[in-house]
Amino acid sequence: MTSPAPAAEPLLSGGPSSAQPVRTPVLRRLGVSMPTWDLITTKHLELRKRRGLMITVLVMTIVPTVLILGLRLAFHLFDPAHYGPAGAPDVFAAIANLTAEFGFIIAAVVGAAAGTTDLNDGVFRYLVVTGRSRLALYLARIPAGLAILIPAVAIAFGMLCLVTSYESAPQPTAVSMNNNIPVPPYLDQAQLQTWTNQHPRQAAQAFPPGQIVDGAGPIAPGTKPGIALDYANYLGSEDQQFEPAVNEMAKIGLWLSLEVGIGFLVGLGLGSLTGQRTLSTILLIGLEIIVTPILARTPIPYFLDGQRLDVGVAMDQLRPAGLAPTGGGPLFGGRGSLGIPPMPTWAMISVIVGWIVVWSVLGAWRMMTRDA
């Protein structure tokens, strides 16, 4: 207790002194912007232990699928005359769309929670004091959050695919087009052209001129839409009536993952930017169920390009044909009906990537510059 200032003498024998290289591995790892596996797993633990959040995730992903499929299986079991098999294509499309709608919302909720929980609980400053790069702290939340969301959506979608595969309805022998005109299935565009040439009367009924086409507006009476448009209608009908093929299911699964991933990353970025969990959640739910349906459905003069900047509009355009709304109306939640002319593929991809990058950069920047 009466020794001179210990700075001038070696530190006590039990531990490493500041000059000893034993700390070097720690120091080498600190400051690196990439999150470590431990950081990701503990962040995952932090999110996973939020009971309310996890219940909400289950309620909005797996529970609806289980409930609807279970009821449909039971109804079909007890009253097959009135209730078709649970694996019917329209059931598949309805539940997949429901999962997409709920998936985006819950992803936004989880993202906003991941972006704000350290701040709101007052732990952020203690994480910063560890010397860990703030960027690494931000990046660790991405795999941690997605590791909760993607499995939940995958389980829901996997159950749906299983039921669709094993409890499907008998496959029709033809694609039923307008006026219940049967058209042979699995045609490509050239084969459809040949079929229309060979069956002009049926083709005129199956593909009548003047029908309203989503995104293109009404076609002038008397004009026959091109074969490309007829083929698009044919494919849409085929997807609606036929059990989706495995590759189609995979495509839908990837689209669902993308939808959930966008919701999470935007929620994370917005949450980190504002530091307000509730505000971020409200804004993203509003975007999903109010703003996007309006922008996607109604062309606004001189603002078409602005409408296309909405990520929901881009995702609706990317929506697989098997999930297209029947009858052209909006899907559950209001989305799905693209009432504006579609944008080029590059523009669509740019909008999606732009939303992910911009919100991630904003969130990370705010986290790196925020007073802790």
Add this chain to the structure above:
Amino acid sequence: MNAIHTRAISHYRPGPARWEAATAVAHGGGLHFGVIVLALLVLGGLGYSVARTRRGHARQHDDEWGRQEATPPGSSGPAGPAGSPRSAEPLQRGGPPAAAGSPATPGAAPNGDTSPVPPRPARAVSFDRPTGGWAVETHGLTKRFGSNVAVNDVDLLVPRGCAFGYLGPNGAGKTTLIRTLLGLTRADGGTMSLLGIPVPAERNRALARVGAIVDEPLFHPHLTGRDNLRLLAAARGGDAGQRIGPSLARVGLAERAGDKVARYSLGMRQRLGVASCLLGDPELLILDEPMNGLDPAGMHQMRTMITDLVDEGRTVVLSSHLLDEVERTCDAVAIVDRGRVIRQGPIDELIRGAGTLTVQIDCADPARAARLIDEAGIAAGTSLAEAGITVTLPAGSSRELVADINRRLVGAGISVYGLQEIRASLEDWFLSVTTRLGENP
């Protein structure tokens, strides 16, 4: 990627009526309203979650802390910070561990007390420049919030291997200085270094050797104490994960480590905060108001822990407005007022150098003794007291002057029955300094 769909697409019709109707509703806009309702439910759930978290924060079970204190000394968990030398061993740097269950600070009452400052063995503090750099060094450090200067041109030197008090009234800028040092907020001017490492240039390297509690120890309330430490250990990296158990044992939280932090008392959270500081085996600990919210026993334990940490060769910087606690715990202090450091140095030197020395003299003829001392011109003032006289010596007077007074009195034939040096406390000195400041702003 079929973006164009007709509204005339025909439906697969497996059966009439009910399911078809249900599907149609599901596909239609009718359930748009359903999504809005569901969204409201989600927001309601968020609100419930937030409210529940706040209730968790508010629910502090101080009786739990009391139970910990009541556990007999020598048991592994609740025996206090230095309670178990064996369990604490991995975190110690070779310094002598405190005896199990016994107060390590001499004179400190086991249940805490409010008695005058007990004698504390002096730890010599040198303000000569150390070879490895100061534990904390700032020059001209300034932090403004708009027109308010929270940290005003601060030059601060904290020697290594001591307990250093950063002392000042509420709102003096203590926490802001700590936050600036730790890179939690940016400085507006000046330079600073931690353990000789310049910050913010090499902030992450410096912070790897620093443990800190800023303002109030906060943790995720829904996680257990151990899980919270896991999170912080993962952020630190290296061997920090292996120090979770020893850290918890050292602060006496091993048995409660599996409880959610929402159930912890403030005292337990303070101890968990110290445990989190120890994860990085730090050379420098910065503790902001660590005594806040602690009961007397908790304050005593915190004091003991700080002393032990310093004995292990670590530097502890302690920010506080509790003068008594700083005097009991620290070897050197810096006094801060309105963002400015007005004095710094070893406590004993500051008190001796800045304050006056007062001697109570019990003698036969107080009036003549006072006159004699006044005529000699060796005292700053004398006053008659009930049992003698009180002599105030000028600032910086040595104790030899007291002996000289004794000689003069005895030489003049005045019987001297007793001489008692009245030691000024840090509080007296602090008040005198601040009073002078008030007079000369």
